[in-house]
Amino acid sequence: MAILLRRICYKYTKCIIASVLIAFFAQIIIAVSFFPSANDNLLKKNGYVARHEAEVSARKSSFELSDDEDLPSSNKQQNKPLSLLRVEELDFKPACDIYSREAISAIHRAKTQTCKQEIVNKTCLIQEGHFYPENLPNYCPHNRVTYGKYLGCYVDEKKLRLLSGFYGNYANTNSRTACLDICVQGGFPYAGVQYASECFCGESPPPATSKVSDDSCDMKCPASTAETCGGYFTMNVFETGLTSKC
Numbered sequence: 001m002a003i004l005l006r007r008i009c010y011k012y013t014k015c016i017i018a019s020v021l022i023a024f025f026a027q028i029i030i031a032v033s034f035f036p037s038a039n040d041n042l043l044k045k046n047g048y049v050a051r052h053e054a055e056v057s058a059r060k061s062s063f064e065l066s067d068d069e070d071l072p073s074s075n076k077q078q079n080k081p082l083s084l085l086r087v088e089e090l091d092f093k094p095a096c097d098i099y100s101r102e103a104i105s106a107i108h109r110a111k112t113q114t115c116k117q118e119i120v121n122k123t124c125l126i127q128e129g130h131f132y133p134e135n136l137p138n139y140c141p142h143n144r145v146t147y148g149k150y151l152g153c154y155v156d157e158k159k160l161r162l163l164s165g166f167y168g169n170y171a172n173t174n175s176r177t178a179c180l181d182i183c184v185q186g187g188f189p190y191a192g193v194q195y196a197s198e199c200f201c202g203e204s205p206p207p208a209t210s211k212v213s214d215d216s217c218d219m220k221c222p223a224s225t226a227e228t229c230g231g232y233f234t235m236n237v238f239e240t241g242l243t244s245k246c
């Protein structure tokens with residue numbers, strides 16, 4: 001058996017070597033012709049500079065040049081994804097680095113340095129997250145309603161809430177001002193805190209008949225223990241300074 005195998009091997013050795021070599025070169029040819037980067041690297045490794053390649057890159061760069069020149073300027077800007085703000089354009093030092101494309105575009109379009117600076121200042125505020133105020137108290141007396149004016153302690157009813165526009169439960173953050181700010185942002189004229197953690201907002205004032213003594217509102221606010229946030233079905237009610245929409 002072994003002898004037979006050895007004979008076969010001997011007989012076909014040349015044939016096998018030849019086919020292995022053919023397969024090897026065939027692979028190289030396929031790789032070189034189908035994968036241009038492999039082709040380039042191979043050529044470069046061997047000290048070649050393909051004339052064809054040089055021609056292509058020369059044509060490419062001249063094409064790019066004319067391409068850029070032909071385009072209208074607005075189009076040109078669109079094609080440059082990140083037009084950077086150059087410090088030379090400004091006669092002041094920007095308060096922060098500006099990355100927003102819209103802001104950079106606005107700064108480019110602004111005609112005076114003052115306008116540019118104003119845009120820079122606002123953009124920096126936005127980037128730092130300080131542009132919008134965290135709360136919007138309304139301190140202007142308006143039709144004799146004032147932000148934060150205390151109306152009293154009122155008894156609430158489970159079935160018919162005194163302030164029925166909004167309800168929120170803030171176990172850790174509730175306070176009189178926190179609730180007032182929520183109701184201002186919701187556009188409600190009245191805010192009420194109840195059961196320590198609850199905040200109600202409403203359109204209409206609580207009825208005078210529901211008013212009770214302040215002692216009935218006896219629960220401390222979670223975020224401000226110096227003040228009370230209502231009690232069990234009792235509510236400290238405030239004006240937000242906004243007038244009713246109704």
Ligand SMILES: *[C@@H]1O[C@H](CO)[C@@H](O)[C@H](O)[C@H]1NC(C)=O
Nearest residue numbers: 095114115117118119120121
């Ligand atoms: C922008 O901010 C700077 C520095 O805070 C200030 O000096 C300058 O007056 C502001 N400019 C404008 C136009 O708002």
